[in-house]
Amino acid sequence: MPQGSEQKEMFKNDLEFARSLDETDPLKIYRKRFLIPQHHQRDAIYFTGNSLGLQPTTTQSYLQTELNDWAKYGVEGHFLATHPWLSYHELLTTKMAKIVGALPEETVMMNQLTVNLHLLMVSFYRPTSSRYKILCEAKAFPSDQYALQSQVKFHGYEPKDALIEVGPREGEYHIRQEDVLAAIEKHKDSLCLIMIGGVNYFTGQVFDMKTITEAGHKAGALVGFDLAHAAGNIKLELHVWNVDFAAWCSYKYLNSGPGSVAGAFVHQQHLLNTQLPLFAGWWGHDKKTRFLMDSTFVPMQTAERWQMSNAPVLSMAACRASLDIFEEVGMDALIAKSKLLTSYLEFVVGEINNEKNNCLQIITPKENRGCQISIVAHGYGKALYNKLIENGVVPDWREPNVIRCATVPLYNSFEDIYLFGQILTSLL
Ligand SMILES: *Cc1c(COP(=O)(O)O)cnc(C)c1O
Numbered sequence: 001m002p003q004g005s006e007q008k009e010m011f012k013n014d015l016e017f018a019r020s021l022d023e024t025d026p027l028k029i030y031r032k033r034f035l036i037p038q039h040h041q042r043d044a045i046y047f048t049g050n051s052l053g054l055q056p057t058t059t060q061s062y063l064q065t066e067l068n069d070w071a072k073y074g075v076e077g078h079f080l081a082t083h084p085w086l087s088y089h090e091l092l093t094t095k096m097a098k099i100v101g102a103l104p105e106e107t108v109m110m111n112q113l114t115v116n117l118h119l120l121m122v123s124f125y126r127p128t129s130s131r132y133k134i135l136c137e138a139k140a141f142p143s144d145q146y147a148l149q150s151q152v153k154f155h156g157y158e159p160k161d162a163l164i165e166v167g168p169r170e171g172e173y174h175i176r177q178e179d180v181l182a183a184i185e186k187h188k189d190s191l192c193l194i195m196i197g198g199v200n201y202f203t204g205q206v207f208d209m210k211t212i213t214e215a216g217h218k219a220g221a222l223v224g225f226d227l228a229h230a231a232g233n234i235k236l237e238l239h240v241w242n243v244d245f246a247a248w249c250s251y252k253y254l255n256s257g258p259g260s261v262a263g264a265f266v267h268q269q270h271l272l273n274t275q276l277p278l279f280a281g282w283w284g285h286d287k288k289t290r291f292l293m294d295s296t297f298v299p300m301q302t303a304e305r306w307q308m309s310n311a312p313v314l315s316m317a318a319c320r321a322s323l324d325i326f327e328e329v330g331m332d333a334l335i336a337k338s339k340l341l342t343s344y345l346e347f348v349v350g351e352i353n354n355e356k357n358n359c360l361q362i363i364t365p366k367e368n369r370g371c372q373i374s375i376v377a378h379g380y381g382k383a384l385y386n387k388l389i390e391n392g393v394v395p396d397w398r399e400p401n402v403i404r405c406a407t408v409p410l411y412n413s414f415e416d417i418y419l420f421g422q423i424l425t426s427l428l
Contacts, residue, residue, distance in 0.1 A: 030133065049412070099236070109311075116153070140196075141197060203374050
């Protein structure tokens with residue numbers, strides 16, 4: 001397969017070439033392990049795995065096992081089920097930890113993403129009168145903006161004053177790392193927390209989380225990341241980078257189904273601190289004595305301390321089906337294919353531009369991206385998106401004219417990209 005700078009010369013915008021890349025793709029068998037939505041009796045070109053990942057063919061049987069055990073055992077399934085429900089969440093921990101570069105004790109699957117962000121901020125956003133600001137990215141995902149605003153207000157501060165938003169410069173689309181670092185430096189005496197999306201949902205920009213974490217700590221702040229668009233997409237080393245906390249959902253790149261259970265990470269260095277304030281529930285209580293039902297909370301010394309409720313087994317079953325595939329493939333192989341897919345997409349967009357007056361502009365930084373490419377279609381509007389849908393392409397549209405395409409290495413093919421290019425060309 002072509003590598004690095006040779007790619008451009010070696011790629012060709014034709015069907016035979018795209019198929020030859022698929023033929024030599026070491027991950028080609030995995031596409032068959034996902035249910036691809038159909039459009040007029042053929043596979044749709046599904047580029048929305050960054051919004052809702054596709055269903056693995058095994059998900060149904062993982063769920064069926066739990067439904068059968070529920071039917072067979074009732075409440076006794078907590079102990080007698082094929083995978084006893086009492087400790088079901090533990091089945092996910094090690095596999096999930098590997099994907100985000102965490103230790104198992106630093107990782108827990110629980111709740112939903114925004115809920116986890118709040119619960120973690122209860123512990124890690126502890127403002128004082130002099131140090132109360134949160135640094136975040138401008139135009140963060142709305143749910144994150146609401147979460148940050150409400151946390152700040154909850155502690156009696158004004159979002160206008162307490163939230164430091166770092167945005168792109170005039171005329172630019174992504175945020176310069178130097179501007180993030182400059183903002184940290186500027187507010188270093190009042191900065192309490194840095195909370196950024198590891199991968200920006202709109203542009204697909206990957207932030208240098210290691211450097212941001214170091215700079216944040218140097219300024220005396222704690223650092224957390226929303227990894228909704230990062231988990232299962234890019235290489236993460238949360239433990240080594242010394243990130244304080246992180247949260248992510250499992251229904252995007254992690255293919256666990258709509259609204260499925262989310263993930264949370266708390267760095268090892270915080271786990272022994274039993275004085276950390278938190279909102280507690282029985283599932284965060286020390287396992288050994290949990291069922292003595294004593295009134296004194298004895299915190300777990302793992303990330304499970306933040307777990308309040310018993311495990312949502314049905315959504316966890318769907319999550320397991322997907323994590324088992326990740327376990328088999330490994331992030332390194334996924335990322336290698338992801339890079340080739342995005343390079344090919346970039347090449348195809350370049351070919352379209354040659355023909356169509358450079359009307360397409362890729363706003364995702366080449367050196368800092370996962371498998372999402374965001375394309376501005378200059379001079380076009382929502383009608384273009386509607387036409388793409390009519391033609392069996394499922395991209396994501398953001399007003400006024402941005403097409404987001406996620407080429408997901410587990411199930412997207414080079415042929416998908418070629419066909420997308422043909423359809424898009426015909427519509428421009
Ligand atoms: C998808 C996404 C969410 C969604 O939050 P839920 O709590 O899962 O509904 C939040 N933040 C970001 C950055 C996202 O990409």
